[in-house]
Amino acid sequence: MDCKHFGACGSCTIYGLEYSEELRRKRERVSSLFGIDDIEIFPSTQTHYRARAEFRVWHSKNGKIDYAMGNSTRDGVILIEECPKVSKDINSKMWVLRDMIQASPILRERLFSIEFLSVSNGEILVTMIYHKRLDDSWEIESRELEKKLDISIIGRSRKQKITLSRDFLTQRLTIKGREYIYRYYELGFTQPNPEINIKMVEWVIDRVESSGDGGDFLETYCGLGNFTIPISSYFNRVLATEISKSSIKSAKENCQLNGVDNIDFVRLSAGELMEALSGRRSFRRLKDVDLDSFNFSTVLVDPPRGGLDMDSIELVSNFNKIIYISCNPDTLKRDIELLKDRYSIDKFALFDQFPHTTHIESALYLNRR
Ligand SMILES: C[S@@+](CC[C@H](N)C(=O)[O-])C[C@H]1O[C@@H](n2cnc3c(N)ncnc32)[C@H](O)[C@@H]1O
The missing domain is CATH 3.40.50.150 (Vaccinia Virus protein VP39)
Structure with a gap:
């Protein structure tokens, strides 16, 4: 896997090695x-192996928002422009999601972090965590976003959780030739x-x-x-x-x-x-x-x-x-x-x-x- 943030991002700490060498070590x-x-x-x-991911939301002075991760020196953040380890489903929607949030002051303001969960069937669950109380106007705009991107959104703030449509995804795993169905809930542990x-x-x-x-x-x-x-x-x-x-x-x-x-x-x-x-x-x-x-x-x-x-x-x-x-x-x-x-x-x-x-x-x- 190659990523433009290797060396600066604190999330991946092994890079510039052949994968066989990483495994050997x-x-x-x-x-x-x-x-x-x-x-x-x-x-x-090697790529797109993570079915869940969490990013901070960075607000620049000019009103622009970016995904952010802790940096490799653990004393700040870096702004994320690509993340080839998140699943294809997360990757296919996270950037347009950022741009659509960017365009809406109601969705953008005091947005602190975004968590993604995917289950390899195109569906993603997105939890948007805020430092403000979420009101009806937030709900109206989020529903629009949910519909446009065909995703499931949950809004969270202190002592507040708004589930727009559902707070779980259905994962199908084929194990030893047999299919198992699991409900993966937001916040529940999943591998x-x-x-x-x-x-x-x-x-x-x-x-x-x-x-x-x-x-x-x-x-x-x-x-x-x-x-x-x-x-x-x-x-x-x-x-x-x-x-x-x-x-x-x-x-x-x-x-x-x-x-x-x-x-x-x-x-x-x-x-x-x-x-x-x-x-x-x-x-x-x-x-x-x-x-x-x-x-x-x-x-x-x-x-x-x-x-x-x-x-x-x-x-x-x-x-x-x-x-x-x-x-x-x-x-x-x-x-x-x-x-x-x-x-x-x-x-x-x-x-x-x-x-x-x-x-x-x-x-x-x-x-x-
Ligand atoms: C590494 S996860 C494994 C979960 C499960 N085996 C799986 O494959 O999805 C560890 C689990 O231990 C639970 N846990 C943490 N502390 C615990 C404790 N003291 N007693 C029992 N369960 C605990 C967590 O809630 C979490 O679900």
Whole structure:
């Protein structure tokens, strides 16, 4: 990928390298961190791989607006004229959107940032975040914009959210030859690189299939059911938990959309799940779920960058098989240090979710020694 902002923009920090060299360096980093040579690598496409993006809106003194990003020295912003990593759908509309906002004082004034979400079918969801109260005149002009560009707009300001038509998009993912439907809601967590996401879910299915264990499956940090729903068909029953109320709501909706009925999605933090499973605390949220009736064989964790807390380490240590998806090799290393005496790393994969950055997404399959 080439971009005129390489070197100045703080978003892409790796540039001027052959992609094969970038991957080699990432591989080398995890290999030396974990002392492992056998690492499966899943490269990304080189351009238009990001299905979501967020830009600041920069207002110049002459009234002109631009998209802006933090600069590479982290002490200011740069104005963005191209961004070849955003999806084709976002790219095809974001520039004309900027020009149309530019032409309208009502839409332009005190506009602080714009977030984009796409699902590879031409549709995009656009959230416009303001430092002013949004009134009827804003709504009238935004509806015009929505119609002209064939997009879905949400306006946000302090304690205010205006959804003009809808606040979600429908993503269709073909995983192992089967199509799954997901509702992706504005603000809900979604994996940024859809092609790599499919490969990650398929990789997990391969692990589960080859273990041939069946039994029941536990997942924490499940989000909207991205892994849970395709994986559920390999187990009798599934318990999947997550801290975010809105993600659990969409996970339940996604279950229905896919005709899946063997998953209990429950809003519980990882710590609360541990308290519930160990019998230390009972939760009204679990009143319809008989925890003792599960015969868990495998656990999947996909925590945020901070990795697992001590409760979660204790939780996963009760399982024979652990699948750990990580977006931060440093916290992953810290957590694996606590597990390595009891578990062997049987598979290690590197998924390049974030090309042109130093971020690394890894997946590990651990078996009790
Ligand atoms: C990296 S995302 C993974 C989501 C999902 N596995 C996916 O593929 O879309 C991490 C998720 O963990 C959730 N989360 C953050 N802290 C948590 C906690 N303490 N307990 C449970 N879930 C948490 C977030 O809301 C988010 O949905």
